[in-house]
Amino acid sequence: xxxxxxGYTFCFSERRRMKKLILIIIFLMNLSVVSxxxxxxxxxxxxxxxIFTGEVKEYDYIIYNTGDINITAKISIxxxxxxxxxxxxxxxxLLPEPEPHRLPPVNGKITKIRIKSxxxxxxxxxxxxxxxxxxxxxxxxITTGAVASNIYITVKPRYSFYFKYIILLFIIIVFYLVIKKxxxx
Amino acid sequence: MKKYLIIMIxxxxxxxxxxxVGNNFTGYDSAQLSxxxxxxxxxxxxxxxxxxxxxxxxxxxxxxxxYNASKNFVDLHSNTxxxxxxxxxxxxxxxxSIKGTNFISGSNSVGIGNVxxxxxxxxxxxxxxxxxxxxxxxxxxxxxxxxxxxxxxxxVAYYRMWLRLPSGxxxxxYSGTYTLRCTEL
Numbered sequence: 353x354x355x356x357x358x359g360y361t362f363c364f365s366e367r368r369r370m371k372k373l374i375l376i377i378i379f380l381m382n383l384s385v386v387s388x389x390x391x392x393x394x395x396x397x398x399x400x401x402x403i404f405t406g407e408v409k410e411y412d413y414i415i416y417n418t419g420d421i422n423i424t425a426k427i428s429i430x431x432x433x434x435x436x437x438x439x440x441x442x443x444x445x446l447l448p449e450p451e452p453h454r455l456p457p458v459n460g461k462i463t464k465i466r467i468k469s470x471x472x473x474x475x476x477x478x479x480x481x482x483x484x485x486x487x488x489x490x491x492x493x494i495t496t497g498a499v500a501s502n503i504y505i506t507v508k509p510r511y512s513f514y515f516k517y518i519i520l521l522f523i524i525i526v527f528y529l530v531i532k533k534x535x536x537x
Numbered sequence: 538m539k540k541y542l543i544i545m546i547x548x549x550x551x552x553x554x555x556x557x558v559g560n561n562f563t564g565y566d567s568a569q570l571s572x573x574x575x576x577x578x579x580x581x582x583x584x585x586x587x588x589x590x591x592x593x594x595x596x597x598x599x600x601x602x603x604y605n606a607s608k609n610f611v612d613l614h615s616n617t618x619x620x621x622x623x624x625x626x627x628x629x630x631x632x633x634s635i636k637g638t639n640f641i642s643g644s645n646s647v648g649i650g651n652v653x654x655x656x657x658x659x660x661x662x663x664x665x666x667x668x669x670x671x672x673x674x675x676x677x678x679x680x681x682x683x684x685x686x687x688x689x690x691x692x693v694a695y696y697r698m699w700l701r702l703p704s705g706x707x708x709x710x711y712s713g714t715y716t717l718r719c720t721e722l
Contacts, residue, residue, distance in 0.1 A: 394582070418582045457580075457626070485716070496590075499581050499719045527545060
Protein backbone atom coordinates (compact mmCIF):
# COMPACT_ATOMS: atom_id res chain seq x y z
CA UNK A 353 0.00 0.00 0.00
CA UNK A 354 1.40 3.37 -0.96
CA UNK A 355 1.32 6.40 1.29
CA UNK A 356 -1.24 8.84 -0.05
CA UNK A 357 1.24 11.69 -0.42
CA UNK A 358 3.92 9.47 -1.93
CA GLY A 359 1.29 7.82 -4.10
CA TYR A 360 0.27 11.24 -5.43
CA THR A 361 3.90 12.07 -6.24
CA PHE A 362 4.32 8.67 -7.89
CA CYS A 363 1.17 9.17 -10.01
CA PHE A 364 2.27 12.66 -11.01
CA SER A 365 5.79 11.62 -12.10
CA GLU A 366 4.35 8.55 -13.84
CA ARG A 367 2.01 10.85 -15.74
CA ARG A 368 4.94 13.06 -16.79
CA ARG A 369 6.85 9.97 -17.93
CA MET A 370 3.86 8.83 -19.96
CA LYS A 371 3.54 12.28 -21.54
CA LYS A 372 7.21 12.18 -22.49
CA LEU A 373 6.80 8.71 -23.93
CA ILE A 374 3.77 9.76 -25.95
CA LEU A 375 5.65 12.80 -27.28
CA ILE A 376 8.60 10.61 -28.26
CA ILE A 377 6.29 8.15 -30.03
CA ILE A 378 4.55 10.98 -31.90
CA PHE A 379 7.94 12.41 -32.89
CA LEU A 380 9.15 9.02 -34.16
CA MET A 381 5.94 8.50 -36.13
CA ASN A 382 6.34 11.89 -37.79
CA LEU A 383 9.95 11.05 -38.55
CA SER A 384 8.95 7.89 -40.35
CA VAL A 385 6.34 9.78 -42.41
CA VAL A 386 8.81 12.56 -43.28
CA SER A 387 11.48 10.10 -44.41
CA UNK A 388 9.05 8.11 -46.62
CA UNK A 389 10.05 7.84 -50.26
CA UNK A 390 8.31 7.43 -53.58
CA UNK A 391 9.85 5.42 -56.39
CA UNK A 392 9.10 3.60 -59.61
CA UNK A 393 10.90 1.14 -61.87
CA UNK A 394 10.46 -0.25 -65.37
CA UNK A 395 11.67 -3.52 -66.81
CA UNK A 396 13.16 -4.00 -69.36
CA UNK A 397 15.60 -1.11 -69.22
CA UNK A 398 15.70 -0.96 -73.00
CA UNK A 399 13.97 -2.57 -75.98
CA UNK A 400 15.60 -3.10 -79.36
CA UNK A 401 13.79 -4.93 -82.13
CA UNK A 402 13.11 -5.10 -85.84
CA ILE A 403 9.60 -5.26 -87.20
CA PHE A 404 8.27 -5.41 -90.74
CA THR A 405 5.81 -3.20 -92.51
CA GLY A 406 2.28 -3.97 -91.43
CA GLU A 407 3.42 -6.12 -88.53
CA VAL A 408 2.04 -5.80 -85.00
CA LYS A 409 4.21 -6.86 -82.08
CA GLU A 410 3.49 -6.95 -78.38
CA TYR A 411 5.94 -6.63 -75.51
CA ASP A 412 5.55 -7.08 -71.76
CA TYR A 413 6.75 -4.33 -69.46
CA ILE A 414 6.91 -4.78 -65.70
CA ILE A 415 6.27 -1.70 -63.56
CA TYR A 416 7.18 -1.77 -59.89
CA ASN A 417 7.31 0.41 -56.78
CA THR A 418 10.70 1.12 -55.21
CA GLY A 419 9.37 3.49 -52.54
CA ASP A 420 7.87 3.02 -49.12
CA ILE A 421 4.26 3.88 -49.85
CA ASN A 422 1.60 2.66 -52.26
CA ILE A 423 1.54 4.49 -55.57
CA THR A 424 -0.42 4.70 -58.78
CA ALA A 425 2.04 4.75 -61.64
CA LYS A 426 1.06 6.29 -64.96
CA ILE A 427 2.44 4.80 -68.16
CA SER A 428 2.90 6.87 -71.31
CA ILE A 429 4.84 6.86 -74.55
CA UNK A 430 7.12 9.64 -75.77
CA UNK A 431 8.87 9.94 -79.11
CA UNK A 432 8.45 9.09 -82.78
CA UNK A 433 6.38 5.95 -82.25
CA UNK A 434 3.85 7.47 -79.86
CA UNK A 435 1.11 7.33 -82.54
CA UNK A 436 1.87 3.68 -83.27
CA UNK A 437 1.94 2.30 -79.74
CA UNK A 438 -0.96 1.21 -77.53
CA UNK A 439 -0.64 0.52 -73.84
CA UNK A 440 -2.87 -2.04 -72.16
CA UNK A 441 -2.67 -0.59 -68.63
CA UNK A 442 -2.02 3.14 -68.42
CA UNK A 443 -2.51 3.45 -64.66
CA UNK A 444 -1.27 0.79 -62.29
CA UNK A 445 -1.67 0.61 -58.54
CA LEU A 446 1.47 -0.77 -56.93
CA LEU A 447 2.47 -1.97 -53.50
CA PRO A 448 6.04 -1.26 -52.37
CA GLU A 449 8.71 -3.82 -53.16
CA PRO A 450 10.02 -5.69 -50.12
CA GLU A 451 13.59 -4.97 -49.09
CA PRO A 452 16.07 -5.73 -50.48
CA HIS A 453 14.76 -4.82 -53.91
CA ARG A 454 15.42 -7.49 -56.51
CA LEU A 455 14.59 -8.59 -60.01
CA PRO A 456 12.18 -9.82 -61.07
CA PRO A 457 10.10 -7.53 -58.86
CA VAL A 458 7.89 -9.22 -56.28
CA ASN A 459 4.91 -6.85 -56.48
CA GLY A 460 5.47 -5.65 -60.01
CA LYS A 461 2.64 -5.64 -62.53
CA ILE A 462 2.67 -6.16 -66.25
CA THR A 463 1.48 -3.74 -68.87
CA LYS A 464 1.58 -4.67 -72.55
CA ILE A 465 3.01 -2.39 -75.20
CA ARG A 466 1.67 -3.06 -78.70
CA ILE A 467 3.57 -1.59 -81.60
CA LYS A 468 1.97 -1.45 -85.04
CA SER A 469 4.60 -0.62 -87.59
CA UNK A 470 4.13 2.34 -89.89
CA UNK A 471 3.76 1.61 -93.60
CA UNK A 472 7.09 2.31 -95.24
CA UNK A 473 8.80 1.62 -98.54
CA UNK A 474 12.28 1.94 -97.03
CA UNK A 475 14.00 0.95 -93.80
CA UNK A 476 13.82 3.44 -90.95
CA UNK A 477 14.98 3.58 -87.32
CA UNK A 478 12.67 4.90 -84.62
CA UNK A 479 13.38 5.95 -81.04
CA UNK A 480 10.78 6.25 -78.32
CA UNK A 481 10.44 5.94 -74.59
CA UNK A 482 8.12 4.08 -72.26
CA UNK A 483 7.70 6.42 -69.29
CA UNK A 484 6.44 5.37 -65.88
CA UNK A 485 5.70 8.33 -63.64
CA UNK A 486 4.41 8.87 -60.15
CA UNK A 487 2.88 12.08 -58.89
CA UNK A 488 1.87 12.38 -55.26
CA UNK A 489 0.16 15.64 -56.22
CA UNK A 490 0.99 17.94 -53.35
CA UNK A 491 3.23 20.91 -52.69
CA UNK A 492 3.54 24.41 -54.12
CA UNK A 493 5.70 22.95 -56.85
CA ILE A 494 3.79 19.82 -57.86
CA THR A 495 6.35 17.27 -58.76
CA THR A 496 6.52 14.09 -60.75
CA GLY A 497 9.11 11.40 -60.51
CA ALA A 498 9.60 9.38 -63.67
CA VAL A 499 11.72 6.68 -65.23
CA ALA A 500 11.96 6.24 -68.98
CA SER A 501 12.90 3.03 -70.78
CA ASN A 502 14.23 3.52 -74.30
CA ILE A 503 12.69 1.79 -77.32
CA TYR A 504 14.73 1.36 -80.50
CA ILE A 505 12.72 -0.07 -83.37
CA THR A 506 13.90 -0.68 -86.94
CA VAL A 507 11.08 -0.93 -89.42
CA LYS A 508 11.91 -2.89 -92.55
CA PRO A 509 9.70 -2.90 -95.61
CA ARG A 510 8.22 -6.26 -96.51
CA TYR A 511 7.85 -6.12 -100.26
CA SER A 512 5.47 -9.06 -100.35
CA PHE A 513 3.15 -6.83 -98.32
CA TYR A 514 2.88 -4.51 -101.32
CA PHE A 515 3.30 -7.21 -103.97
CA LYS A 516 -0.07 -8.71 -103.05
CA TYR A 517 -1.76 -5.46 -103.99
CA ILE A 518 0.21 -5.12 -107.20
CA ILE A 519 -0.89 -8.61 -108.29
CA LEU A 520 -4.47 -7.81 -107.36
CA LEU A 521 -4.29 -4.68 -109.47
CA PHE A 522 -2.87 -6.73 -112.33
CA ILE A 523 -5.77 -9.18 -112.08
CA ILE A 524 -8.29 -6.37 -112.12
CA ILE A 525 -6.64 -4.87 -115.22
CA VAL A 526 -6.61 -8.21 -117.04
CA PHE A 527 -10.22 -8.86 -116.08
CA TYR A 528 -11.18 -5.42 -117.35
CA LEU A 529 -9.41 -6.05 -120.67
CA VAL A 530 -11.15 -9.40 -121.09
CA ILE A 531 -14.56 -7.90 -120.42
CA LYS A 532 -13.82 -5.05 -122.79
CA LYS A 533 -12.75 -7.40 -125.56
CA UNK A 534 -15.87 -9.52 -125.13
CA UNK A 535 -17.99 -6.43 -125.20
CA UNK A 536 -16.39 -5.14 -128.42
CA UNK A 537 -17.27 -8.40 -130.19
CA MET B 538 -9.78 -15.40 -124.96
CA LYS B 539 -8.20 -18.61 -123.68
CA LYS B 540 -4.88 -16.80 -123.32
CA TYR B 541 -6.48 -14.15 -121.12
CA LEU B 542 -8.21 -16.77 -119.01
CA ILE B 543 -4.93 -18.60 -118.42
CA ILE B 544 -3.19 -15.39 -117.44
CA MET B 545 -6.02 -14.54 -115.04
CA ILE B 546 -5.99 -17.97 -113.41
CA UNK B 547 -2.22 -17.88 -112.97
CA UNK B 548 -2.45 -14.40 -111.45
CA UNK B 549 -5.11 -15.49 -108.97
CA UNK B 550 -3.03 -18.51 -107.98
CA UNK B 551 0.02 -16.31 -107.47
CA UNK B 552 -2.01 -13.91 -105.36
CA UNK B 553 -3.37 -16.71 -103.19
CA UNK B 554 0.10 -18.17 -102.70
CA UNK B 555 1.37 -14.78 -101.51
CA UNK B 556 -1.43 -14.57 -98.95
CA UNK B 557 -0.44 -17.83 -97.32
CA VAL B 558 3.29 -18.16 -97.89
CA GLY B 559 4.34 -14.87 -96.30
CA ASN B 560 7.89 -13.49 -96.31
CA ASN B 561 8.97 -14.76 -99.74
CA PHE B 562 10.38 -11.44 -100.90
CA THR B 563 12.18 -10.15 -97.85
CA GLY B 564 15.44 -11.65 -98.94
CA TYR B 565 15.93 -13.47 -95.63
CA ASP B 566 16.39 -17.17 -95.37
CA SER B 567 15.11 -18.80 -92.26
CA ALA B 568 16.78 -22.01 -91.31
CA GLN B 569 16.22 -22.98 -87.73
CA LEU B 570 18.58 -25.60 -86.39
CA SER B 571 18.23 -25.08 -82.65
CA UNK B 572 17.01 -22.60 -80.05
CA UNK B 573 19.19 -20.89 -77.53
CA UNK B 574 17.36 -18.73 -74.99
CA UNK B 575 18.59 -16.65 -72.11
CA UNK B 576 16.15 -14.56 -70.12
CA UNK B 577 18.18 -11.60 -68.90
CA UNK B 578 16.09 -9.26 -66.78
CA UNK B 579 17.01 -5.58 -66.99
CA UNK B 580 15.40 -2.58 -65.36
CA UNK B 581 15.74 1.07 -64.52
CA UNK B 582 14.34 2.43 -61.28
CA UNK B 583 14.62 5.57 -59.18
CA UNK B 584 13.42 6.48 -55.72
CA UNK B 585 12.65 10.08 -54.85
CA UNK B 586 12.72 11.41 -51.31
CA UNK B 587 9.30 12.48 -50.08
CA UNK B 588 10.54 16.06 -49.92
CA UNK B 589 11.80 15.89 -53.51
CA UNK B 590 8.19 15.43 -54.57
CA UNK B 591 6.87 18.10 -52.23
CA UNK B 592 8.75 21.35 -52.81
CA UNK B 593 7.62 24.63 -51.28
CA UNK B 594 9.24 28.07 -51.35
CA UNK B 595 7.19 29.49 -48.50
CA UNK B 596 3.78 30.87 -47.72
CA UNK B 597 4.48 34.58 -47.34
CA UNK B 598 7.12 35.59 -49.86
CA UNK B 599 7.54 38.94 -51.53
CA UNK B 600 8.31 39.86 -55.10
CA UNK B 601 11.85 40.98 -55.90
CA UNK B 602 13.50 38.56 -53.47
CA UNK B 603 15.16 35.16 -53.62
CA TYR B 604 14.03 32.17 -51.62
CA ASN B 605 15.35 28.81 -50.59
CA ALA B 606 13.18 25.77 -51.08
CA SER B 607 11.92 24.85 -47.64
CA LYS B 608 14.09 21.75 -47.23
CA ASN B 609 17.36 23.11 -48.63
CA PHE B 610 18.97 23.37 -45.22
CA VAL B 611 17.58 21.02 -42.63
CA ASP B 612 18.87 19.70 -39.33
CA LEU B 613 22.06 20.57 -37.50
CA HIS B 614 24.26 19.75 -40.51
CA SER B 615 22.25 21.89 -42.94
CA ASN B 616 21.65 18.88 -45.16
CA THR B 617 19.27 19.07 -48.06
CA UNK B 618 16.37 16.65 -47.97
CA UNK B 619 15.91 16.73 -51.73
CA UNK B 620 17.45 13.62 -53.21
CA UNK B 621 17.07 10.85 -55.75
CA UNK B 622 18.39 7.33 -55.34
CA UNK B 623 19.22 5.12 -58.28
CA UNK B 624 17.61 1.91 -57.12
CA UNK B 625 19.79 -1.20 -56.77
CA UNK B 626 17.60 -2.99 -59.30
CA UNK B 627 18.81 -0.63 -62.03
CA UNK B 628 20.88 -2.74 -64.37
CA UNK B 629 22.60 0.20 -66.02
CA UNK B 630 23.85 3.67 -65.17
CA UNK B 631 21.32 6.46 -65.40
CA UNK B 632 21.07 10.16 -66.12
CA UNK B 633 18.68 12.25 -64.06
CA SER B 634 17.24 15.29 -65.80
CA ILE B 635 14.71 17.93 -64.85
CA LYS B 636 12.05 20.05 -66.52
CA GLY B 637 9.14 22.14 -65.32
CA THR B 638 6.11 24.27 -66.09
CA ASN B 639 5.43 27.83 -65.03
CA PHE B 640 3.86 28.85 -61.72
CA ILE B 641 0.28 29.88 -62.34
CA SER B 642 -2.16 31.87 -60.22
CA GLY B 643 -5.29 32.72 -62.12
CA SER B 644 -4.16 34.80 -65.09
CA ASN B 645 -0.77 35.53 -63.57
CA SER B 646 2.33 33.43 -64.04
CA VAL B 647 5.91 33.20 -62.91
CA GLY B 648 8.29 31.48 -65.32
CA ILE B 649 9.75 28.19 -64.17
CA GLY B 650 13.08 29.56 -65.35
CA ASN B 651 13.10 31.59 -62.14
CA VAL B 652 13.80 28.36 -60.28
CA UNK B 653 17.47 27.39 -60.18
CA UNK B 654 19.19 24.37 -58.71
CA UNK B 655 22.53 22.79 -57.88
CA UNK B 656 23.25 19.12 -57.26
CA UNK B 657 25.91 17.01 -55.63
CA UNK B 658 26.35 13.27 -55.98
CA UNK B 659 28.44 12.72 -52.86
CA UNK B 660 27.30 15.05 -50.12
CA UNK B 661 23.90 16.26 -48.91
CA UNK B 662 25.61 19.47 -47.80
CA UNK B 663 27.96 19.90 -50.75
CA UNK B 664 29.72 23.25 -50.90
CA UNK B 665 28.72 23.69 -54.54
CA UNK B 666 25.03 23.73 -53.70
CA UNK B 667 24.68 27.44 -53.08
CA UNK B 668 22.61 30.23 -54.57
CA UNK B 669 22.32 31.17 -57.45
CA UNK B 670 22.79 27.53 -58.42
CA UNK B 671 24.26 25.89 -61.50
CA UNK B 672 21.28 25.86 -63.83
CA UNK B 673 17.71 27.02 -64.21
CA UNK B 674 14.76 24.75 -64.82
CA UNK B 675 13.36 24.91 -68.37
CA UNK B 676 10.20 23.66 -70.04
CA UNK B 677 11.99 20.71 -71.63
CA UNK B 678 14.44 18.21 -70.22
CA UNK B 679 17.85 19.87 -70.05
CA UNK B 680 20.25 17.17 -71.22
CA UNK B 681 23.22 19.52 -70.88
CA UNK B 682 22.63 20.15 -67.18
CA UNK B 683 21.82 16.95 -65.38
CA UNK B 684 20.97 16.43 -61.73
CA UNK B 685 23.10 13.29 -62.00
CA UNK B 686 25.11 11.96 -64.90
CA UNK B 687 26.09 8.32 -65.42
CA UNK B 688 24.90 7.51 -61.90
CA UNK B 689 25.51 3.96 -60.80
CA UNK B 690 23.02 1.67 -59.19
CA UNK B 691 22.64 2.46 -55.47
CA UNK B 692 24.02 6.01 -55.73
CA VAL B 693 22.26 9.13 -54.47
CA ALA B 694 22.05 12.60 -56.00
CA TYR B 695 21.29 15.54 -53.70
CA TYR B 696 20.12 18.94 -54.82
CA ARG B 697 18.93 22.33 -53.63
CA MET B 698 16.51 24.70 -55.33
CA TRP B 699 15.96 28.46 -55.21
CA LEU B 700 13.22 30.74 -56.46
CA ARG B 701 14.03 34.19 -57.75
CA LEU B 702 10.70 36.00 -57.56
CA PRO B 703 10.63 38.82 -60.11
CA SER B 704 9.72 42.30 -58.98
CA GLY B 705 6.18 43.26 -59.77
CA UNK B 706 4.84 39.73 -59.41
CA UNK B 707 1.19 39.93 -58.45
CA UNK B 708 0.07 38.41 -55.18
CA UNK B 709 -1.61 35.03 -55.11
CA UNK B 710 -1.22 31.31 -54.52
CA TYR B 711 1.04 30.11 -57.33
CA SER B 712 1.43 26.52 -58.34
CA GLY B 713 3.89 25.05 -60.84
CA THR B 714 5.27 21.62 -61.68
CA TYR B 715 8.60 19.99 -62.17
CA THR B 716 9.52 16.50 -63.27
CA LEU B 717 12.59 14.52 -62.38
CA ARG B 718 13.30 11.78 -64.88
CA CYS B 719 15.75 8.89 -64.83
CA THR B 720 16.83 7.50 -68.17
CA GLU B 721 19.46 5.11 -69.43
CA LEU B 722 22.51 6.69 -71.01
